Amino acid sequence: MxxxxxxxxxxxxxxxxxxxxxxxxxxxxxxxxxxxxxxxxxxxxxxxxxxxxxxxxxxxxxxxxxxxxxxxxxxxxxxxxxxxxxxxxxxxxxxxxxxxxxxxxxxxxxxxxxxxxxxxxxxxxxxxxxxxxxxxxxxxxxxxxxxxxxxxxxxxxxxxxxxxxxxxxxxxxxxxxxxxxxxxxxxxxxxxxxxxxxxxxxxxxxxQSFLAWHKEALNLRVWPLLVKMRPEIRRELYGRYFVSRQSAAFALGVAGLAGGALVHPVLLAAMLPYPVVRVVETGRYRNPAAIAARVLLGLPRAALIFGALAYGSVIHRRLVL
The missing domain is CATH 3.90.550.10 (Spore Coat Polysaccharide Biosynthesis Protein SpsA; Chain A)
Structure with a gap:
């Protein structure tokens, strides 16, 4: 202009x-x-x-x-x-x-x-x-x-x-x-x-309180709707189906947990990438204790994100995890 x-x-x-x-x-x-x-x-x-x-x-x-x-x-x-x-x-x-x-x-x-x-x-x-x-x-x-x-x-x-x-x-x-x-x-x-x-x-x-930090994760249930309305967003997703590398690693871990319980224990190894990714993607944290606490405290939040995305995927008929 x-x-x-x-x-x-x-x-x-x-x-x-x-x-x-x-x-x-x-x-x-x-x-x-x-x-x-x-x-x-x-x-x-x-x-x-x-x-x-x-x-x-x-x-x-x-x-x-x-x-x-x-x-x-x-x-x-x-x-x-x-x-x-x-x-x-x-x-x-x-x-x-x-x-x-x-x-x-x-x-x-x-x-x-x-x-x-x-x-x-x-x-x-x-x-x-x-x-x-x-x-x-x-x-x-x-x-x-x-x-x-x-x-x-x-x-x-x-x-x-x-x-x-x-x-x-x-x-x-x-x-x-x-x-x-x-x-x-x-x-x-x-x-x-x-x-x-x-x-x-x-x-x-x-x-932010611990409860609010977890409740905020539920907002991600709208991602499948966004992808349904704007399919071109898929190219910005990790592997086209995951909102981030962390969510992909967590989904892999869920699959490994289910596979280890129902098929063979060796499949439990699929749970390992998630903590590795969380440690590597430390963000602004540098203190090892803070990183470890963030990973452990973040597990319930990661589960909520996975559940919210799975729910949205079913409701809107677009797979995003």
Whole structure:
């Protein structure tokens, strides 16, 4: 996009996060993008937690960029994003979440990557550097292009978003998978994609309970539906049928356990790759004790993931494990 900077509409869904939202809005109002070339649209699933009064006050202050607040009674963030995109005036619709903070050059970098033919640009997302990392936590880290098209930091050309009808109805009441589906719809319609490392967003690092960490695994049951709706996603899967190398190793272990019990004990050897893969894929962990604890504590979660994927595979008649 060249010439006059395109007008950008930043859409923010929010729910019960008043202080985080105010921090985000402050970062959005401090962008180094021309103030008359973007707007901020906050769509609030509106409980009475002080967000309404705070946002009403900010809107009343006026000034640029334009800030608008829309309280709604939606059941998930997806309808809020769809509503915001529907009233957006921008040539580009940018999505960011209320638990994030945008770097000053976020909008400019996202727009700069929107070359001709590009319909979607992912930005770089990192955990907040001023918050401690936790053994069990919830945050987002995106350091390169992903097949998930995370809506915590993404830009869509308006024509591309509108051309595919925005978010799919099948995901309006779901809390996972709607962003992945949208990204693949846009690229499937012939639009290109890009990644903008300078479009940096910092994400909150939440403490997560052991129970919540396991319950979160159940969200993966939507993967077979995603593959059913967007068959091209299969090329991003491990071996075309597994969401990751870890899930493939766990499925092999389940098969080995069943085979060892029903056929011959030697088949129990198929259980060995899973702990090996988990140890090799340590992520940010380096301490051997932490790695061992993560592997052991992760076994119930891996079983839940396997069960959720198997359930989804049966319901949606698409095998993804």
């Amino acid at each position: 060249s010439g006059t900077p395109p007008f950008v509409s930043v859409v923010v869904p929010t729910h019960r996060r008043r202080e985080m939202l105010l921090r985000l809005v402050a970062s959005l109002r401090a962008q180094d993008y021309p103030a008359d070339r973007y707007e901020i649209l906050v769509v609030h699933n509106a409980p009475d937690d002080g967000t309404a009064a705070a946002m009403t006050g900010l809107v009343a202050e006026g000034g640029l960029p334009a800030l608008a607040y829309h309280p709604k009674n939606f059941s998930s963030p997806t309808p809020s994003r769809q509503f915001g995109a529907g009233i957006a005036r921008g040539d580009v619709v940018a999505f960011i979440d209320d638990d994030c903070e945008a770097s000053p050059g976020w909008i400019a970098a996202g727009v700069a990557a929107m070359a001709e033919g590009v319909g979607v640009v992912q930005g770089r997302t990192l955990p907040r550097s001023d918050q401690p990392r936790r053994f069990l936590e919830k945050t987002v880290c995106v350091t390169g292009p992903t097949p998930y098209f995370e809506t915590c930091n993404i830009f869509y050309r308006r024509d591309a978003f509108a051309g595919v009808g925005g978010f799919s109805d099948a995901f309006m009441e779901r809390f996972w998978g709607e962003d992945t589906d949208l990204g693949w719809k846009v690229t499937g319609a012939g639009w290109g994609r890009a990644f903008a490392p300078e479009a940096l967003v910092r994400h909150e690092v939440f403490r």
